[in-house]
Amino acid sequence: MVADDRANTPSNHGLLGLALSGGGSRAIAFHLGCLCALHDLGVLDQVRVLSSISGGSVIGGYYAYTPEKPFAEFEADIRRFLQTGLESDIALELLKPHHLLPCVGSFFLAQGQELLRAVSHGRWQPAIPRYRSRTDMFQRVLENKVFPGIRMDSPRRSNLEVVIGACELRLGEAFRFGTQRSGGWRHGAMVDGNVPVSFAVAASAAYPIFLPAFDRTWDFIKDGTPTRHRVLLTDGGIYDNLGVQALEPGRDPRYSLHNFPCDRLIVCNAGHGQEYGRNIPMGFVSRVEGSFGIVHRRVQEATMNRLHAMKEHGQIRGFAMPYLGQMDDKLPMTIPNLISRDQVVGYPTNFAAMKADNIAKLAGRGEQLTRALVRHYLPELLEASRRP
Numbered sequence: 001m002v003a004d005d006r007a008n009t010p011s012n013h014g015l016l017g018l019a020l021s022g023g024g025s026r027a028i029a030f031h032l033g034c035l036c037a038l039h040d041l042g043v044l045d046q047v048r049v050l051s052s053i054s055g056g057s058v059i060g061g062y063y064a065y066t067p068e069k070p071f072a073e074f075e076a077d078i079r080r081f082l083q084t085g086l087e088s089d090i091a092l093e094l095l096k097p098h099h100l101l102p103c104v105g106s107f108f109l110a111q112g113q114e115l116l117r118a119v120s121h122g123r124w125q126p127a128i129p130r131y132r133s134r135t136d137m138f139q140r141v142l143e144n145k146v147f148p149g150i151r152m153d154s155p156r157r158s159n160l161e162v163v164i165g166a167c168e169l170r171l172g173e174a175f176r177f178g179t180q181r182s183g184g185w186r187h188g189a190m191v192d193g194n195v196p197v198s199f200a201v202a203a204s205a206a207y208p209i210f211l212p213a214f215d216r217t218w219d220f221i222k223d224g225t226p227t228r229h230r231v232l233l234t235d236g237g238i239y240d241n242l243g244v245q246a247l248e249p250g251r252d253p254r255y256s257l258h259n260f261p262c263d264r265l266i267v268c269n270a271g272h273g274q275e276y277g278r279n280i281p282m283g284f285v286s287r288v289e290g291s292f293g294i295v296h297r298r299v300q301e302a303t304m305n306r307l308h309a310m311k312e313h314g315q316i317r318g319f320a321m322p323y324l325g326q327m328d329d330k331l332p333m334t335i336p337n338l339i340s341r342d343q344v345v346g347y348p349t350n351f352a353a354m355k356a357d358n359i360a361k362l363a364g365r366g367e368q369l370t371r372a373l374v375r376h377y378l379p380e381l382l383e384a385s386r387r388p
Helices: 024-041 055-064 071-084 087-095 097-119 134-145 197-204 284-312 356-377 379-386
Strands: 015-020 049-053 161-168 173-178 182-184 188-190 214-222 225-235 262-268 318-320
Touching: 015 024, 015 055, 024 055, 024 071, 024 262, 024 356, 024 379, 049 055, 055 071, 055 161, 055 197, 071 356, 087 097, 087 134, 097 134, 134 197, 161 197, 173 197, 197 214, 197 225, 262 284, 262 356, 284 318, 318 356, 356 379
Parallel strands: 015 049, 015 262, 049 161, 262 318
Antiparallel strands: 161 173, 161 225, 173 182, 182 188, 188 214, 214 225
8 A cells, every 4th residue: 555644644623533542342432432422523534644443443443434424324223233242143154064173273282382392392383374263254244234345445434544452462562453554563554554444443343362363474674675474463452542642742754654643632432440459360362361350451541641741841732532431530520420330340341242321331421521521621622622
């Protein structure tokens, strides 16, 4: 892809960026409420860059790449999607004989190679890629059910710039798919970065405890030099669970392919925040899940601190962060009939079917917080929406 840097240059200020965090179906439902509030306030049409992670990429991608749908139809689609979920579709796809046998074979081959790597103390590295897995089934479901035939450069609402974040496990860096280019700073830009949106979203949402990393070998260009690299892509929340980094000003283009220096940011955060003594992690999955939760929370806290510092030093004009896990008594205003944190914070982050009542609570809290916080912290956006 040839990059069009009209929004990538440091001189292009005045951008409003929207970031949608990870968090599975919980994030999709919460972000739906956030988008509803922004739409009602007349702010959503002012967004020029949309950056998303994991569950945020599902709803963000669907919003961006369905320009023909009125907002009410988009909202109804997401509610239906949440009520049916994805887990059963992924299981049915996996159980098809022409998928099951290759997935099982690929699994045991991967485990055998991992065992050899372990006994050699890392001197031998797995040479055969994992050619099919549950993550491929996840992508197939997304392709069939959510993003049929849609690629990263397909038409978008208001010609939005879209950045979908994943993480490259081998290098431990961000790997982002964008409407202009895709790749990471060490390997450079993919020669053909115009991937299916279903692939980008599946990579962004491939939570590593349950979904293996995509294992691919692609051609790249960096500083005019073509190279070929094997990449392993997993959940973007490992690196940047809020999806904010691509929207921050002051990023050095030598070390980032995606630079959209926004001077105002709306960051929708579906994280649960501090939860003391909620779970007792005894088994492998619960221990690893708890560890990931701590990492995600610490990364989010660092991002929040960075946003406050950028505002204090005049690097951005302002930001609003509707935060699912926000302690209600710490809000800067009183919100009438607020759906409380305790009612929604414990909802899991999987892609299972959701009950309508849970969708209503999660989306309702997102809408209430977004409406109040944008009015409080970014009132100029409301004034701009009222201009003829």
